[in-house]
Amino acid sequence: MGFRVPSIVPAKKLLRRSFSNNSNKEASMAVDVPKGHFAVYVGENEKKRFVVPVSFLSQPLFQELLIQAEEEYGYDHPMGGLTIPCTQHVFVDVISNLNAS
Template sequence: MAKHSTGSKKKSRIVKLKIVVERLHRSLLLGRKSNSYYVPEDVKEGHFAVMAVGYEQPKRFVIPLSYLSHPRFLQLLEQAAEEYGFDHAGALTIPCRPCELERIVAER
């Protein structure tokens, strides 16, 4: 019985992750189509900006789209969706300490 519960939770998390990735993808595509959307010069094609907001000073990162398949980064996106939603302008806000995001980025 416990296995069924664990499997159900895992499926629920996968569905949530898919929703987060789809919304991020849609927001990135909308940014390209709109002339009023400003993309900073340091955000190259195939990248997106995130703000790591933890217990220390927030820090901005420019992350390659390939990180959308990194398991720990996907967990952070899920947490961001739960905490902040997608109704704000600017960089995506990630609920983690900047040093934690630096470790994730250094893994690749």
């Protein structure tokens, strides 16, 4: 009696396949994030999606936003991704300051 070992699926295909189960829109959104970046959703009522560099995660100013997100949402984010609870204007100011430094 034998058993079959499944072939190894490249991570990119596996990721695409898992997102395609949700919807094509979500799959295309996941694919358009460049390497070294991640997507966040920002806004009070209407959420806007921003793609930011991973290097921001080590910046104290950005870490403050992450602490606010943790206090507001915990690990249950309404958009399914990282949601930052501030206005888009404040977020753009923070990102501008981080880009300038």
